[in-house]
Amino acid sequence: MLVLPKGVRHIPRFLDIDEQRALVAEIRDVVRAAPLYVPVMPRSGKPMSVRMTNCGTLGWVTDKEQGYRYQDVHPVTGEPWPAMPGRLSRLWEEVAGYPHPPEACLVNFYEPEAKMGLHQDRDEADFDAPVVSISLGDSCLFRIGERTRGGRTVSLRLDSGDVVILGGEGRLCYHGVDRIYPDTSPLLKKPGRINLTLRRVTLPADSSA
DNA sequence: AAGTGACA
DNA sequence: TCAT
Numbered sequence: 001m002l003v004l005p006k007g008v009r010h011i012p013r014f015l016d017i018d019e020q021r022a023l024v025a026e027i028r029d030v031v032r033a034a035p036l037y038v039p040v041m042p043r044s045g046k047p048m049s050v051r052m053t054n055c056g057t058l059g060w061v062t063d064k065e066q067g068y069r070y071q072d073v074h075p076v077t078g079e080p081w082p083a084m085p086g087r088l089s090r091l092w093e094e095v096a097g098y099p100h101p102p103e104a105c106l107v108n109f110y111e112p113e114a115k116m117g118l119h120q121d122r123d124e125a126d127f128d129a130p131v132v133s134i135s136l137g138d139s140c141l142f143r144i145g146e147r148t149r150g151g152r153t154v155s156l157r158l159d160s161g162d163v164v165i166l167g168g169e170g171r172l173c174y175h176g177v178d179r180i181y182p183d184t185s186p187l188l189k190k191p192g193r194i195n196l197t198l199r200r201v202t203l204p205a206d207s208s209a
Numbered sequence: 210a211a212g213t214g215a216c217a
Numbered sequence: 218t219c220a221t
Contacts, residue, residue: 042210044221050211068210119211150218176211 002154007170008144010156011095014163019087020136020187026085027107027136027194030055033082034074036109042067049114056084056104058201060123068123070104070201091134092198095165098129102198110140110180110193118145118153118176121166121199126207129200130167136160136196137188139181145174160185 004010015023036051045064054060058070059081073080084105092102108116121131135158142164145153155178158164166173180193188194 039211041212044210044212046212048211062211115212117211117213121211123210 002156004154004156005144005146005170005173007166007168008173009165009167009170010158011163011165012159013161014095015134015161017161017187020161023085023087023134023196024136024187024194026087027196030082030085030107034059034079035076036107037074037076040064048116049111050116051109051111053081053107054104055082055088055107056102057081058104060104060106060199070123088196088198091163092132095163096130096132096198097167098200100129100200100204102129102132103201104199106197106199108195108197110138110177110195112138112180112182112191114177114180114192116177118143118149118174120147120172120174121197122172124199124201126200126203127171128207130165130171132198133164133166134196134198135162135164136194137185138191138193139184140193141178141181143176143178147172147174149174157181160187 034053142158143155
């Protein structure tokens, strides 16, 4: 029996095939305006194996000099990020349980060989808002742990249309992608997987609850 | 530091 | 798993 950490919710096939296709079309528009680029690790400058872009008012970026951060422009083009598609804002409203809109949607494209090491999403000012993750295309082996490194981890397969929510006690759980299962979905024209993560970055102006 | 390699 |  697979037990997820508290605060971590996996909703298999939350999006039906038509919704997935519509989302992919919107992401293609995003990528046309804000091209995928290869992010590199702070200090070492080592490249990550995924390619990234963002939409929304802010985007998560990393480079050798300044490291992990959010900024309002694409690091290569210098242009503002494309707007958050309404479909993603609505999805957030449905599942986030948080009364303010997402500010960033990080778009990660995994080629079949790509991986993502275990990490926390901790570059946001607001940890009360969840992180909402959407899988599109090829399936992957996702691994999630506790809020400290070296704790127990559990692995689960994520398929196209699945949604994972890291909220509450699960908000800062370590997580990563160990492998992509090639040719497991016909959704994308190219082999691979798209992951979208919706985040609230800044504290809302009226967060004095 | 979301990568990687040394080490047990 | 740890150091980085």
